Amino acid sequence: MNKIAQIFQSLDYGPAPEGPEQANAWLDSHGRKFGHFIDGKWTAPGKTFSTDNPASGESLAQISEGTADDVNAAVKAARAAFKPWSALSGYERGKYLYAIARAVQKHARLFAVLETMDNGKPIRESRDVDIPLVARHFYHHAGWAQHLSREFPDAVPYGVCGQIIPWNFPLLMLAWKIAPALAAGNTVILKPAEFTSLTALLFAEICERIGLPKGVVNIVTGQGGTGEAIVAHEGIDKIAFTGSTEVGKAIRAVTAGTGKGLSLELGGKSPYIVFEDADIDSAIEGLVDAIWFNQGQVCCAGSRLLVQESIEDRFITKLKTRMASLRVGDPLDKSIDIGALVAPVQVERIRDLMKRGVAEGAVVYEADGPVPANGCFLKPALVTNVSPANTLVAEEIFGPVLVAMSFRTPEEAVALANNTKYGLAATIWSENINLALDIAPKIKAGVVWINGTNNFDAAVGFGGYKESGFGREGGREGMAAYLKPAWEKELKVAPAAKAIAAKGDNPLDSAHVDQTAKMYIGGKQARPDSAYERLVFDPAGKLIGEVGEGNRKDIRNAVEAARGALGWSTTAAHSRAQILYFLAENLDYRRDEFAARIKAQTGEDGGNEVALSVERLFAFAGWADKYDGAVHNPPMRAVAAAMVEPLGVLGIVAPTARPLLGSIALIAPALAMGNTVVLVPSSQSPLSLTDLYQVIETSDVPNGVINIVTGDSVTLAKTLAEHDGVDGLWFAGSAEASTMVEKASISNLKQTWTTRGLNYDLADRRFEGDYFLAKATQVKNVWIPYGA
Ligand code: NAI
Numbered sequence: 001m002n003k004i005a006q007i008f009q010s011l012d013y014g015p016a017p018e019g020p021e022q023a024n025a026w027l028d029s030h031g032r033k034f035g036h037f038i039d040g041k042w043t044a045p046g047k048t049f050s051t052d053n054p055a056s057g058e059s060l061a062q063i064s065e066g067t068a069d070d071v072n073a074a075v076k077a078a079r080a081a082f083k084p085w086s087a088l089s090g091y092e093r094g095k096y097l098y099a100i101a102r103a104v105q106k107h108a109r110l111f112a113v114l115e116t117m118d119n120g121k122p123i124r125e126s127r128d129v130d131i132p133l134v135a136r137h138f139y140h141h142a143g144w145a146q147h148l149s150r151e152f153p154d155a156v157p158y159g160v161c162g163q164i165i166p167w168n169f170p171l172l173m174l175a176w177k178i179a180p181a182l183a184a185g186n187t188v189i190l191k192p193a194e195f196t197s198l199t200a201l202l203f204a205e206i207c208e209r210i211g212l213p214k215g216v217v218n219i220v221t222g223q224g225g226t227g228e229a230i231v232a233h234e235g236i237d238k239i240a241f242t243g244s245t246e247v248g249k250a251i252r253a254v255t256a257g258t259g260k261g262l263s264l265e266l267g268g269k270s271p272y273i274v275f276e277d278a279d280i281d282s283a284i285e286g287l288v289d290a291i292w293f294n295q296g297q298v299c300c301a302g303s304r305l306l307v308q309e310s311i312e313d314r315f316i317t318k319l320k321t322r323m324a325s326l327r328v329g330d331p332l333d334k335s336i337d338i339g340a341l342v343a344p345v346q347v348e349r350i351r352d353l354m355k356r357g358v359a360e361g362a363v364v365y366e367a368d369g370p371v372p373a374n375g376c377f378l379k380p381a382l383v384t385n386v387s388p389a390n391t392l393v394a395e396e397i398f399g400p401v402l403v404a405m406s407f408r409t410p411e412e413a414v415a416l417a418n419n420t421k422y423g424l425a426a427t428i429w430s431e432n433i434n435l436a437l438d439i440a441p442k443i444k445a446g447v448v449w450i451n452g453t454n455n456f457d458a459a460v461g462f463g464g465y466k467e468s469g470f471g472r473e474g475g476r477e478g479m480a481a482y483l484k485p486a487w488e489k490e491l492k493v494a495p496a497a498k499a500i501a502a503k504g505d506n507p508l509d510s511a512h513v514d515q516t517a518k519m520y521i522g523g524k525q526a527r528p529d530s531a532y533e534r535l536v537f538d539p540a541g542k543l544i545g546e547v548g549e550g551n552r553k554d555i556r557n558a559v560e561a562a563r564g565a566l567g568w569s570t571t572a573a574h575s576r577a578q579i580l581y582f583l584a585e586n587l588d589y590r591r592d593e594f595a596a597r598i599k600a601q602t603g604e605d606g607g608n609e610v611a612l613s614v615e616r617l618f619a620f621a622g623w624a625d626k627y628d629g630a631v632h633n634p635p636m637r638a639v640a641a642a643m644v645e646p647l648g649v650l651g652i653v654a655p656t657a658r659p660l661l662g663s664i665a666l667i668a669p670a671l672a673m674g675n676t677v678v679l680v681p682s683s684q685s686p687l688s689l690t691d692l693y694q695v696i697e698t699s700d701v702p703n704g705v706i707n708i709v710t711g712d713s714v715t716l717a718k719t720l721a722e723h724d725g726v727d728g729l730w731f732a733g734s735a736e737a738s739t740m741v742e743k744a745s746i747s748n749l750k751q752t753w754t755t756r757g758l759n760y761d762l763a764d765r766r767f768e769g770d771y772f773l774a775k776a777t778q779v780k781n782v783w784i785p786y787g788a
Pocket of ligand 1: 004057164165167191192193194222223225226227228231242243244245247248250251265266268298346349352396397398407575
């Protein structure tokens, strides 16, 4: 034991351990062996596996491996509980969520210690970050439950939700999943990660204790196989997953075509950008939080330092000094900075990645300092001398490893920041507000922190762009992810479109001689690459025109043109509105001609369809400057500006029916929100859109904002789905083709909307509202220091 005088001399930390006694007593009270929590009861433990303390390697308890039968039983319980639970008033459901929040607070220390023992994270973090945020999440969502019918008047819950979570924030991820699901009226089956199930099991006990109706929350433990059984189960209406991008893509493949709801919160490789005018000491402290919080096992970890060249040397020197004072050790010690990684397999994974990176030229710096000999400990590491192609720069490491690169200009910083398949988060440090707020919108990420990092709050949505997934957790967007329009379940299978086929030998009459319409790409009419034509007939089978037969190359050109026109997203909403109004006006001016063309193609009343199309353009011109963001007030010295951003390039494959309105109803909301579009019009009746080129040209639509490729819908949809330059895809067509589109979209995890053969009547005024606006956008939350 150090004498006080000695302590004053060395100024060393003494040990300050948090006691594990109560957590051990709780484990003992369960005989250190757990079954599942299904239908409000504990099942007898089945085949079990050990959950270990990664700091010591000791086994903490045996956990049951969930079988298909267990998942069945849980789905049955959740299904039975759904009706009464969703029928409760929002106030009643809110009171249960409130009771959970209070119970988590009352048992906060037990939760924190148990979390640290099972996961290895420093007690300082589980005690001061994870568990308080869990309570905050349930409080926040108690309010949403109560206000649900007012705030989401036409929405209903999905039903039974399957939720699969990772091991890095075990109880916090549970809260992010369960709180909004329950507030919306869903019931859940949650599978914790195999390394960290204990706090979820303690949570089940809390549900029991507060009298949550049985079957509302079911906890089934197990490994990946149990997760697979949940994802594949036909009785589950929505899957919510947080974890690796690889597993996220596998889940997307299994759910494709099933009509199940899906939200994915996946990996990241988030940039941490430091400009030369930053407050360097604050930026260093922020960086410690960004990359060494939770040993770097954070999906939004600021793992790529981008520092301006002029301050690079000074910054790296200071960083190394700071790294030397980070203490690695017993996670239960209150003055430890870096605890244990979750499991030996993760340590091995990180070491392998480091070896690969070093073989590719990376230089690794680790500060001197003691590290426990046993357990899953790694020193904090700084990697330099890397190019963007280095494995350590490109791959998510999910460990205490920072890679550093430098940039010269703000443009270069943005280019480097966006040079990743991920898009979860980003941090910007600068004392120049103009610079910081100029860069924030240019970063493709769901969360941007300015002069701060790793801020989270229940009121602020969290989630990614690109391969970091889709859907948001937290706030209004997070609630929306657990709700769907009430009318969707009323949709019937679409009647088969009237097949139109050639009859007779069918010469084009002389009035149509020049009617071979081209594609419309980058503001110019373009011949089809295939040099083949597609014949268009009227319902009597008479030839009425020819259009180009689009192929892969035409789509590629159109996507390129659409990407080149993405400046449209930063055009003022007022200007976008004006252009949509102008399109409407010019279409209306030629209404008779368009009506006649519709009549010729379908035999139906064209006048009505043109009028509806004009009205729809007006509707979305009206929305362009109104469907915008919000400002949140999280409980810290910051505001979060929830900015509504377009997805980017949208592929739109219009329905066969209603040749004009079918396309207008989809492109109008996409354009209003700032997306650029590659449109495939009705393959049977495309002439209404090829006629539209001149209207587009006379309406000041910038080149490349609308691109039109005619041809076979399903073939072209497949090409759009597989194209990584397409950010979202809307497809109207059969169930079979919709499944194909969803499966083919996995490569870049593009967001899809498909009709799955159902009768979405686009003439209905419900489609004038926010239904497509929400699908055309994603929310970016920009955290900005604010107030005292
Ligand atoms: P993982 O993605 O395999 O595990 C996450 C959860 O998914 C666990 O509950 C697991 O049991 C379950 N799971 C695994 N395979 C499944 C399947 N086929 N179907 C349904 N559920 C399945 O993550 P893992 O292997 O534990 O970690 C590997 C790497 O993934 C990490 O090193 C890190 O790079 C990344 N990761 C990212 C996370 C994030 O929050 N972004 C969280 C966890 C891991």
